[in-house]
Amino acid sequence: MGRLFVGVLGVSTKRRTIIAGNWKMNKTFGEGKKLAAAIVEGVKDKKDLPEIVLCPPFTLLSEVTESTKDSAVKVGAQNMDYRDEGAYTGEVSPVMLTSMSVGYVLIGHSERRQFFGETNATVNLRLKAALRHDLVPIVCVGETLDEREDGLTDAVVRRQVAAALADIDETDLEKIVFAYEPVWAIGTGKTCEADEANRVAGLVRATVNEFYSRGESGQKNKSTVGEQIPVLYGGSVKASNVDEQLALEHIDGSLVGGASLTAQEFLPIIEAGAKRVARVPSKA
Ligand code: PEP
Secondary structure (H helix, E strand, O other): OOOOOOOOOOOOEEOOEEEEOOOOOOOOHHHHHHHHHHHHHHHHHOOOOOOOEEEHHHHHHHHHHHHHOOOEEEEEEEEOOOOOOOOOOOOOHHHHHOOOOEEEEEOHHHHHHHHHOOHHHHHHHHHHHHOOOOOOOEEEEEHHHHHOOOOOHHHHHHHHHHOOOOOOOHHHHHOOOEEEOEEEEEHOOOOOHHHHHHHHHHHHHHHHHHHHHOOOOOOOOOOOOHHHEEEEEEEEOOOHHHHHHOOOOOOEEEEEEHOOOOOOHHHHHHHHHHHHHOOOOOOO
């Protein structure tokens, strides 16, 4: 039986289960349309479904939104600008996303950090923009292989989480989702050991609690807001390893790259999420 957590309002909550697929820069228009339709068909009439989120490229957002309407499948963007509009060639704003019924957005994915100049500071700006526009932000954190080998995993993850939350009020946290994604496990086939993924996911949650705990040590006003925040694991998740991950205390779902690109691989991961929902029913 899942653990019962006490939320920020003092109400007992159980954390929701989320299975998100990040298609990255894959799928033509026709391919994406087919894949979305296959996922919708695959979850039709299924019970205990987790929150299912497809994050296609921008070119497919409109089509995937259309294909998934009236289904349990939600749609997210892989990135967005933090400004509402203006002369920013090539960018897509939160206003544009919400105007087409996109409900989620990935923020600070390691590929954005690695290849497109995303920093902890811009992650914070995007997170504030997502909250302002009522998008559910999935904030990605995780260490590189060098950082892990240098024993810096915890310091890096703590810094990324704290920087993302700068100047964000505790009362605005309700919508935030974090994803722990060790960079060395993304797209490499190397999965982080489930116990270690669970430990770091717990560290993400503890860091959120510490961030909002105030006062001198010894007489701290302790925050438990982190207990209500879903933390996903991402990094070579597949049908063969997801059950073990989702059985652990701090892992509330999966952010899936490669294995979200076919219905054949993604549907069993959704099924694993459904098993967690059956064990840990979330509060509506
Ligand atoms: C990702 O894109 O966030 C990811 C975890 O990719 P993969 O599952 O392919 O490692």
